[in-house]
Amino acid sequence: MTIQQLSNEIGIGIDTLRIWERRYGFPIPTRSARGHRSYSDDQIHELRIVKKLQSLGHRPGKIFALSSDERQKLLTATTEQELTPNTALQPLTKELSPVQINAELREQLQRLGLVSFIHQYALPLLQTLDQGWTEGSISIAREHLITDRLEELLREQLVTEQPTKSQKKLLFLTLSGERHKLGLLLAAALFHAEGINCILLNQELPLSEVQKLTSELQVDGVALSFSCHYPARQAKIDLASLRNQLDPQVKLIAGGQAVQGGVTMQNLTICTALKQIPGICSKLFT
Amino acid sequence: MTIQQLSNEIGIGIDTLRIWERRYGFPIPTRSARGHRSYSDDQIHELRIVKKLQSLGHRPGKIFALSSDERQKLLTATTEQELTPNTALQPLTKELSPVQINAELREQLQRLGLVSFIHQYALPLLQTLDQGWTEGSISIAREHLITDRLEELLREQLVTEQPTKSQKKLLFLTLSGERHKLGLLLAAALFHAEGINCILLNQELPLSEVQKLTSELQVDGVALSFSCHYPARQAKIDLASLRNQLDPQVKLIAGGQAVQGGVTMQNLTICTALKQIPGICSKLFT
DNA sequence: GTCATAAATTGTCCTAGACAAATTTTTAAT
């Protein structure tokens, strides 16, 4: 596997991969005849764990000082505590076909209602998938499959259930370079449950286009999500720029790991947890 | 705008941007205090046009030999001929709100049926959007918005209409690095119309995971899409590798610009146009 | 005209170095 492919695959920059090799001596790939790097499956797997540990707050220096086994241990140690065991999820993560997955998800949604479904079912499910990947009991393919079905179901909710006659309209989007949209979707679903008219953009949008769209659609606010992969510094800059471009009356809401670290600004609402959404709603729109 | 952001935004590699500057003298960005490149809005717009021309088959050497105006002319000249004017589309591309766009799309779908909707409405619409962007009459934001609603509608069709009791199951996916999924979605919708049970993955999948998923889901075939942004060489390699990994009984179908250039292989079906889908269906599954 | 060979074009990789932002450690002061 090429350095380019690897970078794409696990979401670590090419420059970063090279400098890790130079500084920490890992990963050291084999070289092709032309001297190009070629990574093994093992190295890819190791790097996934490294990436995971990093996003959990550990720094490269420490991560690379550990052996492969120690890393694995650290990973389970770090994630374990957060797990809320839920036996109801077991079948979903194991044997069901996509049709059955769909059926199961829909049934749970019916039973719990949208809000409880997200908090009591979807979030634990996502945690379990994560945990399962850590343990090696769930393949990436399966994780993607289930996440995909869940996304589909939630997206459907945004369209089909007509919101109550709230005049409030919110635009949900991610900026170019932010490929993680699940968090945004969950947030949108919860805002939807609060009676907000939610417009969710699946495509990533250049910063400069956001203003055009908000004025064209005459929305009352814009909600953005910045995952841990988005440079926190950049998120801050982007939000400031956006706040500047937008009409002061348009609310600006940001969520995701990259904005947890004390981004503060006039006229900007940071959403640190999905639980806050009802509160944010009533604060902004009443 | 940073070189990294620019690269993300328009889909041209960082190395490529630098070497274009070295070789062709464009774009030459201003430099920050530390010597880092900083691109202007004009340059970004120019580069979008360059990218477009390139994907239309023109080579960089020629593109960069032209002036800005000449490039614009060449672009309109190249795309113009393909346009099938359709006045019915006009309102959609101009003034409607997302809710109205949704309504309009749904009405057309109702009226035409899925297959005709795609051929007679969706494809011309996408062409018009493209054309509109070229002329500068449609913003990127609006293009994304409409594309997004269309995607949503089509994706819905795959779920809601239960396919007839065909035993045939097809998995539709894109490999890591392929971010364009619209073509795949259109194809899936047409296969769906042929009575195939279509499982569409929204997430990009590593090559190595595809085999696991096909065997786990026991699908009868896998369909992949490779847009013009995917390196054609790589697509060929990936397909060969995949064909090798998969059970010979599992059909392999590939589409998109990157596989138009004479990729041939045992037991691989190349789909060069959406019109071919009914034929492919009957050939593979009867 | 057709085919093989040579030349030009093009994108991606290479090395090695620099530096700012963020974080940690050390030092100084109360």
Add this chain to the structure above:
DNA sequence: ATTAAAAATTTGTCTAGGACAATTTATGAC
């Protein structure tokens, strides 16, 4: 001993210029 400022370390992203294989175009022989 706690806190604050200063120094050192860590980390990711940028820089430059070079190399080369894959592809496309031009040249020449038949």
